[in-house]
Amino acid sequence: MSDDLIQTNPWDQLRAHTSARIALGRVGSSLPTREVLAFGLAHAQARDAVHRPLDINDLKQQLKTHGFRTLQVHSNAADRNSYLLRPDYGRHLHDDSRVYLEHELAAPELAIVIADGLSAIAAQRHALPLLLAFREQFDTDWPNTPVVLAEQGRVAIGDGIAVALRARLVVVMIGERPGLSSPDSLGIYLTYQPRLDSMDSQRNCISNVRPQGLPYAQAAAKLDYLARESLRLRLSGVTLKDDSNLANAPGQATAMVSSDQPPNDSLQIPE
Amino acid sequence: MNQTLAALWASRLGFTAIQAPGTATAKAIQSKGLQRLHYHRHYTEAHQLPYQTSIGALRYRFDDLKSLLGKASPARSGDYLAGLAAATYEERMAAKMALAELPLKQFLNEALIPYEQDEVTRLIIDRHDKQAFAAISHFTVGDLRDWLLLDSTDSQVLAAVAPGITPEMAAAVSKLMRNQDLILIARKCRVVTAFRNTIGLPDRLSVRLQPNHPTDDVRAIAASMLDGLLYGSGDATVGINPASDSLSTLMRLWQMMDEVRQYFDIPMQSCVLTHVTTQIQAIEAGAPVDLVFQSIAGTEKTNSSFGINLNLLREAHQAAQSLRRGTVGDNLMYFETGQGSALSAGGHHQVDQQTCEARAYAAAREFNPLLVNTVVGFIGPEYLYDGKQIIRAGLEDHFCGKLLGLPMGCDVCYTNHAEADQDDMDTLLTLFGAAGINFIMGIPGADDIMLNYQSTSFHDALYLRSVMGLKRAPEFDAWLARMAITETNGKLRDIGRGHHLLQQLQRISGAA
Numbered sequence: 001m002s003d004d005l006i007q008t009n010p011w012d013q014l015r016a017h018t019s020a021r022i023a024l025g026r027v028g029s030s031l032p033t034r035e036v037l038a039f040g041l042a043h044a045q046a047r048d049a050v051h052r053p054l055d056i057n058d059l060k061q062q063l064k065t066h067g068f069r070t071l072q073v074h075s076n077a078a079d080r081n082s083y084l085l086r087p088d089y090g091r092h093l094h095d096d097s098r099v100y101l102e103h104e105l106a107a108p109e110l111a112i113v114i115a116d117g118l119s120a121i122a123a124q125r126h127a128l129p130l131l132l133a134f135r136e137q138f139d140t141d142w143p144n145t146p147v148v149l150a151e152q153g154r155v156a157i158g159d160g161i162a163v164a165l166r167a168r169l170v171v172v173m174i175g176e177r178p179g180l181s182s183p184d185s186l187g188i189y190l191t192y193q194p195r196l197d198s199m200d201s202q203r204n205c206i207s208n209v210r211p212q213g214l215p216y217a218q219a220a221a222k223l224d225y226l227a228r229e230s231l232r233l234r235l236s237g238v239t240l241k242d243d244s245n246l247a248n249a250p251g252q253a254t255a256m257v258s259s260d261q262p263p264n265d266s267l268q269i270p271e
Numbered sequence: 272m273n274q275t276l277a278a279l280w281a282s283r284l285g286f287t288a289i290q291a292p293g294t295a296t297a298k299a300i301q302s303k304g305l306q307r308l309h310y311h312r313h314y315t316e317a318h319q320l321p322y323q324t325s326i327g328a329l330r331y332r333f334d335d336l337k338s339l340l341g342k343a344s345p346a347r348s349g350d351y352l353a354g355l356a357a358a359t360y361e362e363r364m365a366a367k368m369a370l371a372e373l374p375l376k377q378f379l380n381e382a383l384i385p386y387e388q389d390e391v392t393r394l395i396i397d398r399h400d401k402q403a404f405a406a407i408s409h410f411t412v413g414d415l416r417d418w419l420l421l422d423s424t425d426s427q428v429l430a431a432v433a434p435g436i437t438p439e440m441a442a443a444v445s446k447l448m449r450n451q452d453l454i455l456i457a458r459k460c461r462v463v464t465a466f467r468n469t470i471g472l473p474d475r476l477s478v479r480l481q482p483n484h485p486t487d488d489v490r491a492i493a494a495s496m497l498d499g500l501l502y503g504s505g506d507a508t509v510g511i512n513p514a515s516d517s518l519s520t521l522m523r524l525w526q527m528m529d530e531v532r533q534y535f536d537i538p539m540q541s542c543v544l545t546h547v548t549t550q551i552q553a554i555e556a557g558a559p560v561d562l563v564f565q566s567i568a569g570t571e572k573t574n575s576s577f578g579i580n581l582n583l584l585r586e587a588h589q590a591a592q593s594l595r596r597g598t599v600g601d602n603l604m605y606f607e608t609g610q611g612s613a614l615s616a617g618g619h620h621q622v623d624q625q626t627c628e629a630r631a632y633a634a635a636r637e638f639n640p641l642l643v644n645t646v647v648g649f650i651g652p653e654y655l656y657d658g659k660q661i662i663r664a665g666l667e668d669h670f671c672g673k674l675l676g677l678p679m680g681c682d683v684c685y686t687n688h689a690e691a692d693q694d695d696m697d698t699l700l701t702l703f704g705a706a707g708i709n710f711i712m713g714i715p716g717a718d719d720i721m722l723n724y725q726s727t728s729f730h731d732a733l734y735l736r737s738v739m740g741l742k743r744a745p746e747f748d749a750w751l752a753r754m755a756i757t758e759t760n761g762k763l764r765d766i767g768r769g770h771h772l773l774q775q776l777q778r779i780s781g782a783a
Contacts, residue, residue: 010767010768011494011773014494017493018484018490018491018494018495020483020484020494020495020498020715020716020718021715021717022495024730028737029730030733030734035716039693043693047687084688085351085352085656086352118688176723177651177687178688178723179718180687180720180723181718181720
């Protein structure tokens with residue numbers, strides 16, 4: 001495609017400061033073809049991220065290779081459509097899965113949950129490297145710590161899993177709502193002594209975990225800090241502050257007010 | 272709708288059709304309600320009308336007014352999620368037919384959420400203007416639709432009647448309307464507000480410039496702001512959704528926007544969309560706060576989940592007014608709303624999401640806002656499933672807000688897990704141009720890199736101006752021409768590398 005037809009913007013050097021779609025140029029009042037296609041591609045990737053299923057067998061095999069104890073469960077949402085329309089289904093552990101977990105060896109301290117959430121590729125790509133970095137830092141009975149793979153899960157499915165496995169602390173690693181420029185963002189939610197009626201204000205969240213966002217090592221350091229403090233203080237959520245001093249990281253550790261939304265969502269959440 | 276979805280939705284039924292021979296018509300029964308003209312602060316079951324209508328041999332009965340409203344609503348996922356939607360297409364029509372026969376006065380007799388339990392209900396009842404209502408007090412909901420569509424019901428008539436219309440009446444009549452009705456009537460409603468420029472004049476469209484960044488990087492935000500100004504956007508407000516809630520970070524954002532405004536003498540107003548309590552703190556700390564932002568909803572319980580109440584909004588409103596920063600007007604509140612927020616917070620009291628949304632406008636109306644923005648597709652597909660539902664909801668919100676006398680704009684938007692795309696946004700945007708919307712969003716390339724959703728772009732605003740012949744706020748249009756950003760006819764000029772704004776803005780904002 002020729003650039004001759006496009007009215008370009010002489011401030012394209014400002015793109016160095018932001019990933020926002022600035023200085024796109026125009027044809028008449030409209031977007032040039034190349035920008036329409038670039039946007040279309042990003043949207044296609046985000047849509048695929050929402051609908052692509054988690055490759056459970058592949059992830060399970062990789063976890064086993066690294067010596068993790070893996071389990072597999074399903075939420076009450078039978079498929080993606082039901083998951084999208086009924087958030088309550090995704091929050092609840094299916095009865096068959098609950099019974100299965102109750103007959104398993106109890107969690108020694110932590111239960112780790114890896115859930116597809118709204119982006120299975122986030123879980124597929126980032127959960128294992130993050131978990132490996134966390135294992136390096138955090139001292140617990142790792143060989144017996146269950147890593148539970150949850151299909152069609154939302155954040156609160158971790159509560160039912162933790163109760164069934166008698167865990168003190170649950171760490172949910174879940175695919176976040178995909179953005180146009182971040183289809184594979186992983187969120188981490190930490191809840192101390194979860195119950196089936198745990199409130200979102202009892203959770204801590206680390207958001208935007210991916211190499212272009214909050215890198216694994218920094219996310220693992222934050223998680224290590226929050227997990228240790230949570231077990232020491234016997235609490236989590238708004239009363240547990242993130243003082244891990246990792247300033248200026250592009251991700252955020254925040255006490256949660258509402259799940260299934262980014263923590264900085266101004267419509268939903270009082271800041 | 273595919274099979275799975277249909278099955279899923281069908282499983283959410285509260286099917287209330289009963290086989291019975293028709294005795295009295297709904298209209299005859301409801302006419303008894305006309306005797307009750309005074310305002311009830313305590314309502315009981317005895318005050319409720321039996322809501323019913325017959326279609327053939329089938330009589331449809333609806334438990335109460337809120338159930339009737341829920342079942343009369345056009346289909347949307349949030350009402351199915353709440354278990355409030357009609358079970359069948361015919362039941363939905365039966366509910367609309369019963370609603371059409373309902374006297375408007377019944378909305379003053381039967382509170383959807385009890386007066387004692389909810390301060391938004393108290394606001395609606397206490398502020399209701401009986402004199403303004405007199406012109407329509409003899410109407411049913413169906414009559415109201417017909418009357419609103421009359422040519423003789425013009426802008427002046429609509430403005431005069433607005434204080435007599437409750438949010439529930441507005442929601443009810445919207446449920447009987449087709450999209451073209453929502454557009455036609457909203458277009459007749461004129462709501463003009465002002466701060467440093469004038470928004471909502473005929474054949475004008477303003478844009479909120481939204482230059483967000485995930486880490487609130489001032490250089491990045493300034494870059495997006497510059498992009499927007501050079502594309503002729505920003506007259507509604509330049510409003511940043513910050514990622515941080517740290518006051519020192521936010522102070523820098525207010526200061527940067529104000530320095531840019533003053534240096535270039537831009538007739539615009541700025542806003543940082545943080546919690547209202549943080550904005551009060553910022554005012555106390557000396558921040559140059561033009562507009563006060565807050566997300567609001569239609570029930571006390573939902574507002575409480577946002578950490579706000581009406582008194583807190585009054586406090587913030589007064590604090591900002593005391594700064595006297597407006598030059599051509601003193602409308603300074605900026606509210607955001609959106610269908611589904613009440614259900615999402617568990618604060619909907621079994622009231623359908625569109626009616627809850629309209630009730631939020633009663634709260635907004637109390638503060639003579641500059642801008643009210645319905646963020647229509649942001650919340651996700653469990654509330655508005657696809658483009659069709661988002662488009663319908665956007666038109667309903669704009670209509671209800673305008674009918675109640677509010678300066679409505681819309682964040683025409685969707686998330687990546689909704690069945691929608693930019694084509695749906697184009698459609699809704701164009702419909703809003705026809706409906707005379709006060710303002711839309713302008714985001715670089717329609718992609719908000721902080722909030723992770725898609726909205727409308729600076730280019731989209733230019734498109735709408737072009738096809739609908741819409742100008743900007745007059746003060747802002749004059750400034751753009753003065754700055755050689757636009758021709759005198761409002762069209763963008765070619766911007767050279769040496770343009771004044773381009774040269775200076777980076778320096779002012781510390782972006783160099």
